[in-house]
Amino acid sequence: MSFRVINFFMSKSFKTFLKHTAKDFHNQSVNPPVVRASTIIFKSMQDIRKTQAKAQKNPIGGHYDYGRQGTSTTHILQKILTKLEESYHVFTTPTGFGAVFLAIFSVTRPGDEIIVADPVYSPTRLFTEKFLKEFDIKTIFYNPRDLKTLEKNISKRTKLIFVENPGSNTFDFQDLGKILSIAKKNKILTAIDNTWGTPYFLKPIKLGFDMSIVSATKYYSGHSDVMGGSLAVSKRVFQKVYNAERITGLRLGPDDAYLITRGLRTLDVRLDRHRENAKKVAAFLSKNKKFKLLYPFKKNSENFRMWKKYYSGASGLMGLKIKSKNINSVRKFVNSLNLFGYGYSWGGFESLVLHQEFRETGNRKYLDLAKDEHLVRFHIGLEDPNDLIADIKQALRHLK
Numbered sequence: 001m002s003f004r005v006i007n008f009f010m011s012k013s014f015k016t017f018l019k020h021t022a023k024d025f026h027n028q029s030v031n032p033p034v035v036r037a038s039t040i041i042f043k044s045m046q047d048i049r050k051t052q053a054k055a056q057k058n059p060i061g062g063h064y065d066y067g068r069q070g071t072s073t074t075h076i077l078q079k080i081l082t083k084l085e086e087s088y089h090v091f092t093t094p095t096g097f098g099a100v101f102l103a104i105f106s107v108t109r110p111g112d113e114i115i116v117a118d119p120v121y122s123p124t125r126l127f128t129e130k131f132l133k134e135f136d137i138k139t140i141f142y143n144p145r146d147l148k149t150l151e152k153n154i155s156k157r158t159k160l161i162f163v164e165n166p167g168s169n170t171f172d173f174q175d176l177g178k179i180l181s182i183a184k185k186n187k188i189l190t191a192i193d194n195t196w197g198t199p200y201f202l203k204p205i206k207l208g209f210d211m212s213i214v215s216a217t218k219y220y221s222g223h224s225d226v227m228g229g230s231l232a233v234s235k236r237v238f239q240k241v242y243n244a245e246r247i248t249g250l251r252l253g254p255d256d257a258y259l260i261t262r263g264l265r266t267l268d269v270r271l272d273r274h275r276e277n278a279k280k281v282a283a284f285l286s287k288n289k290k291f292k293l294l295y296p297f298k299k300n301s302e303n304f305r306m307w308k309k310y311y312s313g314a315s316g317l318m319g320l321k322i323k324s325k326n327i328n329s330v331r332k333f334v335n336s337l338n339l340f341g342y343g344y345s346w347g348g349f350e351s352l353v354l355h356q357e358f359r360e361t362g363n364r365k366y367l368d369l370a371k372d373e374h375l376v377r378f379h380i381g382l383e384d385p386n387d388l389i390a391d392i393k394q395a396l397r398h399l400k
């Protein structure tokens with residue numbers, strides 16, 4: 001079977017690359033087939049050995065002797081993502097959280113310390129703070145608004161700085177360049193969860209990060225029906241992650257790899273539209289005095305400045321910080337929305353909403369939230385933005 005992945009430099013624009021890459025000329029199909037395999041059959045024992053020798057020489061070349069290492073279907077997705085990330089390689093995992101786990105597990109050992117952004121995705125917080133502690137790996141959280149809390153906590157044991165940008169639910173945009181220069185000065189590895197921006201809007205490996213995580217469950221798949229993750233790496237950490245990946249067996253299956261590859265064909269089109277829709281909704285929300293909009297919209301804000309410095313665009317996920325002593329009115333506002341589904345995740349074609357009450361915000365150390373303040377998260381989908389604004393407008397009458 002012959003596959004062709006078009007050379008990125010030949011196709012100039014990544015938008016064109018996404019549409020033309022990975023055609024299967026053997027089967028004359030626009031998309032490559034799903035190759036499912038546990039056993040991979042060879043012509044002879046010598047052939048197995050030859051493939052293994054090739055894999056040893058070129059571990060990212062797509063030479064497999066067993067299904068756990070992947071098939072051509074996962075290999076194609078990895079090659080496309082490597083071009084999108086402009087990284088040395090991309091590993092694909094069964095979930096986004098699997099990529100978070102793989103990144104941290106690959107580079108930390110008992111006795112190490114890691115410094116993590118305070119507003120990370122709550123399962124990442126739970127994993128680092130509670131689970132890693134049992135393996136004698138200590139986590140210190142830093143304030144995304146005060147990088148002195150990062151710098152002063154660096155010790156000889158610090159192995160990794162783990163950033164999530166923007167912060168989960170509070171959408172704090174951080175000074176990524178400054179974080180990288182602190183890491184460089186102290187010879188510490190860096191990882192970032194870039195699910196919000198995706199490499200379409202921010203390329204962390206080019207910026208200087210060693211590892212970059214994206215939950216493929218979100219914008220890559222784009223249709224709320226697949227789970228997956230990607231971990232882009234620099235050459236410096238490749239071998240460590242490769243060893244950890246093989247030992248843990250954390251690999252995406254071919255059916256999910258196929259669906260994510262299919263989603264990627266329209267990543268640029270969808271993200272451009274999410275951005276435009278979110279901008280219109282943000283313009284409407286920013287005029288309301290009942291809450292603070294958590295999205296890089298107001299040009300004079302610190303958040304806007306930090307976003308503008310590093311990103312080429314913004315996705316569709318935003319938040320509101322609502323001050324109200326009447327929690328029932330906040331609940332009523334959220335429950336009166338007709339076009340926003342209530343459910344976890346985001347990045348699909350449809351709009352979603354979540355209300356996080358104060359008591360549900362966990363044990364963040366630097367959370368800037370009073371007891372009578374509430375966080376509401378919107379994912380702005382691909383609907384007509386005027387319909388979304390009209391829906392929010394009618395629900396807002398309940399907010400007191």
Ligand SMILES: Cc1ncc(COP(=O)(O)O)c(C=O)c1O
Nearest residue numbers: 095096097121195215217228345
């Ligand atoms: C920022 C961020 N990172 C990682 C994840 C984990 O991804 P998954 O749900 O694919 O495991 C999520 C999921 O919501 C997320 O929001």
